[in-house]
Amino acid sequence: MTVKPTGPMPPSGTIDEFLEDQDRKALLAWAIEQHAKFRPTKVFYGEGDRRNRVNPKSRTALRHRGVGQFEPLMRERLFANFSRITALAGYKGPGAALNRVRTQCLW
Numbered sequence: 776m777t778v779k780p781t782g783p784m785p786p787s788g789t790i791d792e793f794l795e796d797q798d799r800k801a802l803l804a805w806a807i808e809q810h811a812k813f814r815p816t817k818v819f820y821g822e823g824d825r826r827n828r829v830n831p832k833s834r835t836a837l838r839h840r841g842v843g844q845f846e847p848l849m850r851e852r853l854f855a856n857f858s859r860i861t862a863l864a865g866y867k868g869p870g871a872a873l874n875r876v877r878t879q880c881l882w
Contacts, residue, residue, distance in 0.1 A: 788863030790856055794848070802845050813837040 794802065816836040842849050853860070 786863065786865035790859055790863070793852055793856065798845075798848060802842070805843055805845065806839075809839060809843070813839045 814837065816838045
């Protein structure tokens with residue numbers, strides 16, 4: 776089933792080598808071990824009406840509450856790559872202005 780987007784897709788990108796190879800393999804092994812704990816995602820629509828859910832046949836994503844022992848590593852990698860992530864996402868909000876001020880103050 777192909778679903779046409781209703782609007783333009785948000786900016787996106789790839790950060791190569793986000794995790795070291797051994798960490799990536801360990802995270803994948805952990806996710807496979809945790810497979811039974813993943814649950815189908817839910818999408819609610821309407822004005823606060825949580826009874827209306829998207830047809831489960833068209834919702835195939837799974838979720839898990841956290842990343843276990845990998846949380847400190849993921850936090851470190853996300854913070855270390857924050858400026859790249861925001862640039863790839865096209866974010867130009869208050870944090871972007873703050874980063875410019877910090878950069879100017881360093882010089």
